[in-house]
Amino acid sequence: MTETFVIVGGDAAGMSAASKAKRERPDMDVIVFEKGEWVSYAACGMPYYVKGDVDDLDDLVAVTPEEFVEERDVDLRTGHEVVGIDRDDQTVTVDVDGDRFEQPYDHLLIGTGAHAIEPPFDGIDLEGVFTIHDMDEADAIDDYVADHDLETAAIVGGGYVGIEMAEALTARGLSVSLFEMLPHVLQPFGEPVAEVVEDHLREQGVDLHLETAVQGFVGDERVDTVELEDDAVSADLVIVGVGVAPNTELAEEAGIELGPTGAIAIDEYGRTNDERIYAAGDCAEATNVVTGEPDHVPLALTANRAGRAIGQTVTGSPTSVGKIAGTAIVKAFELGAARTGIVDPEQAREAGFDPVSVTIDAPTRPHYYPGATELTVTLLADRESERVLGASLVGRDGVKRVDTVATALSAELTVTELQNLDLAYAPPFSPTWDPILTAAKVLSGKLEG
Known part of the structure; x- marks a missing residue:
């Protein structure tokens, strides 16, 4: 008998789940209800559209509604708002211009996103x-x-x-x-x-x-x-x-539990307290890779990754939605700023760590190579375990190096292990000691002292 996977919300989490489920199980009925007209769009690109760097708003759309329907065989219905969930009957109530109907589901994903406060x-x-x-x-x-x-x-x-x-x-x-x-x-x-x-x-x-x-x-x-x-x-x-707040009203009214952050509580696979109902994206919590506790950091990769994992899980291959480090990067005119993990010592103490940190300025290339600029790196670690807890970077070039620290967090590396990573070196790209390695070297000495 054909199973039905119903998805509420047609942005990053929802459409990633729909696409993955349909690829893994072409025979599965995958229905997406989106109350608006836009789906699968890059919200992070909107300021650059206003600025004029992006010529057309449609350029921010990754996959059009027509492509989802015609090429991916997803039953996408825009202008359809899910207004209720009946967990006993396993149906959702859908509103279309004031008319309502019931849609049964075998699996349900709540991907209702967040709203601007x-x-x-x-x-x-x-x-x-x-x-x-x-x-x-x-x-x-x-x-x-x-x-x-x-x-x-x-x-x-x-x-x-x-x-x-x-x-x-x-x-x-x-x-x-x-x-x-x-x-x-x-x-x-x-x-x-x-x-x-x-x-x-x-x-x-x-x-x-x-x-x-x-x-x-x-x-x-x-x-x-x-x-x-x-x-x-x-x-x-x-x-x-x-700031933003998660859209949880639909879930709450159906008796779906929220977590300590106020977003929807989920397990390792994105399941809620109802084993047939999942949540992902800006409306859902995730597990912090450093603290192991529920966290809510609404970012695009988190939503895409969780949606894709859930799409695979509902087709019979349980897949973890993964943990988050809150890794983020932002452009401020000619500067870039990035962060990952815990960068605030007080937050680290509240999480049970004894934080030690250093802030260093290091060149992004050797002094003799054109284009070298200073990069400010703050690196934080736990005194007892020497485990890396987080980092922040700011400069005109090279802030994407934050990904090295994000990887270290997932691997639970110590400062010494981070310092000893074999990172690439050539003058056009980095000094011999990459700024991340330099920060780890300085912090290692502080921990030993």
Whole structure:
């Protein structure tokens, strides 16, 4: 008898699962319900569309709906919203323009993603105030900049979106102010990275307001001012980028358990507390490779990898969704910043470690080779076990080296083992001692001292 695999959500996790399941079991009925019209798109590319580096919004789509249907034989139905799950009958209720029907399933994947957090700011509904978490929002921002004579922009939040949009809107000719409640931007990257990025943002003309709480927005239909506690700043356009929250309402209403992070709790294979229901992507937790505890770091690779694994599991080959290190990288004008694992000593202590760290500046190439720049590397380890816990990097070149540390975390390498890795060397690419090896060498000496 043919089994039916129903997927709720048509982005990274959902479409990866659908494609993998159909490849492994062509006879399986794979049905994807997506309430919007966009599927399988690169959300991380949206700031670069607004900036103008990406010419067409459709360029961000990896696989079109037509390709999923015609080439991959996936029953993809856009404009279909799943509004209920009946676990006893193993059905989902689907809404299409107000009409509803029931769809039975043998296996169900919840891939409902996350949504942009909208704080209760006064004036958040004014024209010209946006979040940027889906394709329609990116398109609306691009149109707004093109259609209006704008001079100033305000960005609320100094995370990935805030930094990337500061670059994008500066490139579009706007004078940008950025507001962050915390002492530094890019809080998960640590203070050494943040301070370098902040100096660079100021050099690029961004007006930084750190430890500054926004009170609301003012304007006559269209926004024109950001209100602070003791001040006001002009803004013809506002981007609110204060983070995202997992979409868990559908799961909660069906009695699917949430974990300590507030996202859907899953096991090694992506299963929820119902053995026939899985969750993956930005709505689901993952296991942190350093702490072994549930974590929620909504990133594209995590979603793709988990979806693909679940697609294989439902076809009869149980496959782990894998652990995460929270590895991330961001471009800030001419700088790059990256992080993996635990970079905050206080967070390490809370996880039961005794952290020791070093911060070094090292060249990305030998001093005699053209193009050498300084790379700042912070490396963190546990004093007793000497296990590598995490790292952060910032510089104009070479921050992708963070992947070496991410690999070390998965292998549970010690600092000495990291120091002794046989990494490639040639003058156009690296000095003899790669910056990661140099940081490990310095940290090893500190642990011995």
